[in-house]
Amino acid sequence: MNPSLIYPGIYRIRLPLAGKKPGPVNVYLFKGKDNITLLDTGTDLSWRYLESHLKKIGVCFSHIHRIIMTHGHVDHYGAASRIFFNGKRNATVIAHAADRRPIETGTDVPSDAYRRFLVATGTPVIYHFGIVPMFFLFRKRLARPCPVHETLNLSEPLLMGDYRAKVIETPGHTRGSVCLLLEKEGILFSGDHILPHITPNAFPMLEKSGLPVRSSQNEFYESLERIKIIAPQIIYPAHGKMIRDFESVHNMYKTCFAQRQDSILRTVQNNPGKSIYDMARIHFPEISGSRRFILDLYLAVSEVYTHIQVLEKLGRVRTLFTNRILLVEYIQ
Ligand SMILES: [Zn+2]
Ligand SMILES: [Zn+2]
Numbered sequence: 001m002n003p004s005l006i007y008p009g010i011y012r013i014r015l016p017l018a019g020k021k022p023g024p025v026n027v028y029l030f031k032g033k034d035n036i037t038l039l040d041t042g043t044d045l046s047w048r049y050l051e052s053h054l055k056k057i058g059v060c061f062s063h064i065h066r067i068i069m070t071h072g073h074v075d076h077y078g079a080a081s082r083i084f085f086n087g088k089r090n091a092t093v094i095a096h097a098a099d100r101r102p103i104e105t106g107t108d109v110p111s112d113a114y115r116r117f118l119v120a121t122g123t124p125v126i127y128h129f130g131i132v133p134m135f136f137l138f139r140k141r142l143a144r145p146c147p148v149h150e151t152l153n154l155s156e157p158l159l160m161g162d163y164r165a166k167v168i169e170t171p172g173h174t175r176g177s178v179c180l181l182l183e184k185e186g187i188l189f190s191g192d193h194i195l196p197h198i199t200p201n202a203f204p205m206l207e208k209s210g211l212p213v214r215s216s217q218n219e220f221y222e223s224l225e226r227i228k229i230i231a232p233q234i235i236y237p238a239h240g241k242m243i244r245d246f247e248s249v250h251n252m253y254k255t256c257f258a259q260r261q262d263s264i265l266r267t268v269q270n271n272p273g274k275s276i277y278d279m280a281r282i283h284f285p286e287i288s289g290s291r292r293f294i295l296d297l298y299l300a301v302s303e304v305y306t307h308i309q310v311l312e313k314l315g316r317v318r319t320l321f322t323n324r325i326l327l328v329e330y331i332q
Contacts, residue, residue, distance in 0.1 A: 002014050003029070003053050006242070007185070007187065009161045009162050011057055015042035015043075015050060016042075017075050017239075022198055022239035022240070025076070026040075026236065026239065027039060027238075028189060029054065029161075031059065032160075033162060035159050035160070036063050036065050037066040038066070038091075039068050039160065040070055040191070041076065041079035041083060042079050044078040044081070044082060044141075044143050044144050046079065047083065061082075061084075065090070066092050066093075068094045068095070068160070069099070069103060070179070070189070070238060071099050071174040072095065072096075072099030072108065072174055074143040075142070076238065077102075077146060078142050078144070080093055080144075093150070094152060094158075095148050095152065096175075096178050097151040099175060099176030100176070102174075105145055106136075106145045107136070108206070109208055111132050113206045113207065113210050114131065114206065115210075116210025117211060118131060119210070120324065121276035121277050121280075122278060122327075123276075123297070124277070131298050152167050154167050165181060165189075166180070166183055167181075168226060170190075170191075170193040170223035170224075171214075172193065172200075172202050172216050172219040173193055173216075175205055175214075177223070179193055181230060187232060187234045187235075188227065188230070190235050192237070193220075194224070194246070195240050196240040196242075199252075199253050199256050201299065203216060203306075204305055212309070215306070216309075217257075217309065218313065221253075221257070228250060231246070261311065263283070264279070264307045264308070264311070265316055265317070267304075268328050268330045275325050275328075276301055276305050276328065277301055317331060
């Protein structure tokens with residue numbers, strides 16, 4: 001059923017999202033006595049669905065007091081601008097300070113940063129012309145930039161409907177990813193930090209200069225440990241079904257991560273002195289024939305790069321620049 005009442009005063013609304021993974025977006029409406037809060041919005045392409053589903057529970061865009069984003073990806077903030085402006089600017093838009101820029105401008109770093117990253121990873125120039133515009137067009141189609149009126153206050157509980165949620169910072173998937181915890185009820189709204197069916201991408205956190213300083217994989221797993229300590233009874237993710245057994249999802253992530261890291265290390269060992277791009281092509285040969293080649297190529301390069309960051313920290317590989325390209329060596 002859509003929308004479905006998942007807890008007193010809390011509704012889940014499932015909105016369409018193109019592609020098989022990660023699947024439809026779950027947004028959550030907290031309908032309280034004096035406060036109506038929407039957690040995530042879906043893309044700008046699905047705002048009419050959202051509007052009609054909200055009507056079924058007696059809510060119009062202009063009734064919404066707060067729009068809170070779990071992070072700055074298009075499937076989570078894409079319709080925020082539409083809801084805000086069509087709702088007579090009644091809502092306050094709230095997000096983590098670190099994801100404010102992508103929500104307000106449509107991109108977390110200038111396009112030059114992507115180019116610099118592609119150069120450093122050894123990705124041939126011919127693909128730069130596909131990858132960089134692809135991101136901008138993709139974002140433009142799925143999201144309208146939206147003003148962020150408030151950044152999340154991490155020291156105070158956040159009013160959502162009749163509930164007070166604790167904001168848990170969970171960087172990794174993006175810089176400003178957060179989970180929201182209803183402590184008394186033992187319920188966690190995990191955004192894309194915890195998904196039941198796939199391991200969330202830890203995208204490289206590009207700097208203006210191109211190469212990331214922060215390690216998204218390491219931060220993602222540190223954030224996961226934070227959730228393990230909290231041990232929520234129920235997790236409502238932004239894609240897929242409710243999770244009751246966090247332990248088994250956590251174990252699945254750890255196994256996948258260890259296997260991927262192991263096989264990337266073996267790729268480095270067998271192909272010394274190669275670029276990240278070369279290793280991505282060796283490691284993921286299947287992308288060559290894919291219809292979404294440009295996107296898959298970028299994801300493959302990102303995946304190898306973020307794992308190399310972890311392996312370098314562990315002292316298993318070393319990287320060095322040669323002619324502006326980062327080459328990777330196995331450490332015996
Ligand atoms: Zn995301
Ligand atoms: Zn998502």
